[in-house]
Amino acid sequence: xxxxxxxxxxxxxxxxxxxxxxxxxxxxxxxxxxxxxxxxxxxxxxxxxxxxxxxxxxxxxxxxxxxxxxxxxxxxxxxxxxxxxxxxxxxxxxxxxxxxxxxxxxxxxxxxxxxxxxxxxxxxxxxxxxxxxxxxxxxxxxxxxxxxxxxxxxxxxxxxxxxxxxxxxxxxxxxxxxxxxxxxxxxxxxxxxxxxxxxxxxxxxxxxxxxxxxxxxxxxxxxxxxxxxxxxxxxxxxxxxxxxxxxxxxxxxxxxxxxxxxx
Amino acid sequence: xxxxxxxxxxxxxxxxxxxxxxxxxxxxxxxxxxxxxxxxxxxxxxxxxxxxxxxxxxxxxxxxxxxxxxxxxxxxxxxxxxxxxxxxxxxxxxxxxxxxxxxxxxxxxxxxxxxxxxxxxxxxxxxxxxxxxxxxxxxxxxxxxxxxxxxxxxxxxxxxxxxxxxxxxxxxxxxxxxxxxxxxxxxxxxxxxxxxxxxxxxxxxxxxxxxxxxxxxxxxxxxxxxxxxxxxxxxxxxxxxxxxxxxxxxxxxxxxxxxxxxx
DNA sequence: CATAGCATTCGACAATGCCGAATGGCGTTC
DNA sequence: GAACGCCATTCGGCATTGTCGAATGCTATG
Numbered sequence: 001x002x003x004x005x006x007x008x009x010x011x012x013x014x015x016x017x018x019x020x021x022x023x024x025x026x027x028x029x030x031x032x033x034x035x036x037x038x039x040x041x042x043x044x045x046x047x048x049x050x051x052x053x054x055x056x057x058x059x060x061x062x063x064x065x066x067x068x069x070x071x072x073x074x075x076x077x078x079x080x081x082x083x084x085x086x087x088x089x090x091x092x093x094x095x096x097x098x099x100x101x102x103x104x105x106x107x108x109x110x111x112x113x114x115x116x117x118x119x120x121x122x123x124x125x126x127x128x129x130x131x132x133x134x135x136x137x138x139x140x141x142x143x144x145x146x147x148x149x150x151x152x153x154x155x156x157x158x159x160x161x162x163x164x165x166x167x168x169x170x171x172x173x174x175x176x177x178x179x180x181x182x183x184x185x186x187x188x189x190x191x192x193x194x195x196x197x198x199x200x201x202x203x204x205x206x207x208x209x210x211x212x213x214x215x216x217x218x219x220x221x222x223x224x225x226x227x228x229x230x231x232x233x234x235x236x237x238x239x240x241x242x243x244x245x246x247x248x249x250x251x252x253x254x255x256x257x258x259x260x261x262x263x
Numbered sequence: 264x265x266x267x268x269x270x271x272x273x274x275x276x277x278x279x280x281x282x283x284x285x286x287x288x289x290x291x292x293x294x295x296x297x298x299x300x301x302x303x304x305x306x307x308x309x310x311x312x313x314x315x316x317x318x319x320x321x322x323x324x325x326x327x328x329x330x331x332x333x334x335x336x337x338x339x340x341x342x343x344x345x346x347x348x349x350x351x352x353x354x355x356x357x358x359x360x361x362x363x364x365x366x367x368x369x370x371x372x373x374x375x376x377x378x379x380x381x382x383x384x385x386x387x388x389x390x391x392x393x394x395x396x397x398x399x400x401x402x403x404x405x406x407x408x409x410x411x412x413x414x415x416x417x418x419x420x421x422x423x424x425x426x427x428x429x430x431x432x433x434x435x436x437x438x439x440x441x442x443x444x445x446x447x448x449x450x451x452x453x454x455x456x457x458x459x460x461x462x463x464x465x466x467x468x469x470x471x472x473x474x475x476x477x478x479x480x481x482x483x484x485x486x487x488x489x490x491x492x493x494x495x496x497x498x499x500x501x502x503x504x505x506x507x508x509x510x511x512x513x514x515x516x517x518x519x520x521x522x523x524x525x526x
Numbered sequence: 527c528a529t530a531g532c533a534t535t536c537g538a539c540a541a542t543g544c545c546g547a548a549t550g551g552c553g554t555t556c
Numbered sequence: 557g558a559a560c561g562c563c564a565t566t567c568g569g570c571a572t573t574g575t576c577g578a579a580t581g582c583t584a585t586g
Binding site for chain 4: 266267295296297298299302320
């Protein structure tokens with residue numbers, strides 16, 4: 001772990017949380033002397049990773065990040081392969097479709113096909129949702145149970161229906177791994193629910209999840225939707241070179257909640 | 264300039280150019296010993312800025328960049344203010360509209376409103392175009408002539424009509440600064456032309472450009488389109504607190520080509 | 527099964543970035 | 557309009573830090 005790079009990343013993260021910050025604010029936020037922070041910020045800004053506000057003397061994230069992320073998206077194999085399938089799924093279902101990959105404790109939306117009803121919808125690519133509050137996150141966790149250890153000790157509640165108990169989450173993930181799909185009902189945003197299935201690659205590992213978002217009053221999803229979704233997940237996985245679907249999960253015992261009387 | 268951060272940024276840049284690279288490839292690309300590169304890459308990957316390919320042992324850009332860039336876009340004031348105006352411009356003109364900001368020698372598209380004809384169009388946000396080959400770039404250069412010094416010594420030709428001579432570019436930029444708009448005719452992509460106007464902020468400085476893209480057979484644009492575009496630029500600039508529009512350019516002598524007989 | 531190429535780990539050296547203090551610029555207040 | 561105070565920025569000495577070469581381990585290939 002190289003110190004300077006670690007600190008630089010911390011600073012980017014702080015700017016991610018706070019939009020615009022001065023050197024002193026940043027310094028106290030990361031607990032370093034201002035001169036040190038200044039050096040790091042200056043280095044980052046030489047590469048366009050942070051930028052100084054046009055008028056004031058505060059800093060924000062820089063435009064180079066946009067280019068980097070654009071290339072990141074282009075280099076994501078699963079995204080390129082998914083797009084034609086998810087678009088078709090959106091068309092058939094009349095719903096919006098998302099492709100999500102893991103980013104630490106969150107799912108980040110790497111692609112989004114809007115509802116085909118022609119309404120103006122916001123660009124969701126780049127948005128993040130906590131793992132435990134999304135169907136895609138549940139899928140990713142169910143097939144990578146070791147990631148459960150990285151979850152924050154207390155699960156943040158986004159709505160009244162968010163799962164906040166790790167034991168309950170484990171139990172649900174166990175079912176997810178058995179059924180091959182996950183659902184989420186009003187757990188992230190009130191009125192919005194979703195269903196997700198895994199996407200596997202050549203190695204057989206789950207590398208992403210795709211989900212359809214449906215109004216909560218249409219929950220639970222009809223079998224036909226579920227089948228279309230499954231078919232889509234299977235098709236993408238096949239294009240990526242995965243031979244089996246749904247993927248085999250290493251779950252089993254890993255996902256079972258600890259015995260209730262445990263310390 | 265902190266060495267480690269500089270090197271880290273170089274590595275991100277190399278990955279930006281080459282998608283997937285192994286440690287040794289990266290090392291020779293940046294001219295450093297593999298062990299050094301490995302340390303940097305490892306540090307970057309801890310923060311999700313680079314990621315290891317799921318199967319092999321090559322590295323690519325990481326998902327954290329997507330989140331960072333998403334926040335970058337959200338924190339771009341000019342983008343938030345532009346969106347409603349550019350959408351309206353697209354609607355009225357039937358053409359696609361772009362918002363571009365400077366990133367070193369390129370313009371990066373920070374927002375894009377597609378043609379309203381309902382056809383499937385690619386997501387242009389994050390794409391970059393060389394300054395000298397785009398109308399937006401010409402606008403940005405015309406109002407920041409000092410940036411001319413950063414241009415590569417030889418201007419890359421993208422089509423037969425790309426301006427590759429710095430003297431000719433300077434002359435055109437002089438006109439751009441006087442007229443308050445720039446055009447580009449088949450200079451970046453054959454069959455595609457564009458017109459751009461500046462966007463100024465509170466300080467009166469030009470911080471972005473907006474452009475409409477039109478088929479080259481409709482070039483030059485009609486006056487009504489030009490007026491709509493100007494109106495849009497003025498409206499956005501006004502929302503950003505700019506009092507005058509078109510902005511005053513610091514150009515004058517700066518943009519005049521050097522005397523032809525100069526050494 | 528052997529080999530070659532690669533990623534990765536380790537440790538010693540010294541070059542590097544870190545920090546505290548000094549400077550400079552800017553906005554604000556009286 | 558002048559003086560104050562805040563904050564970004566610069567600078568230089570010290571020691572911590574990252575760097576690099578060599579050794580290891582892994583995987584894929586012939």
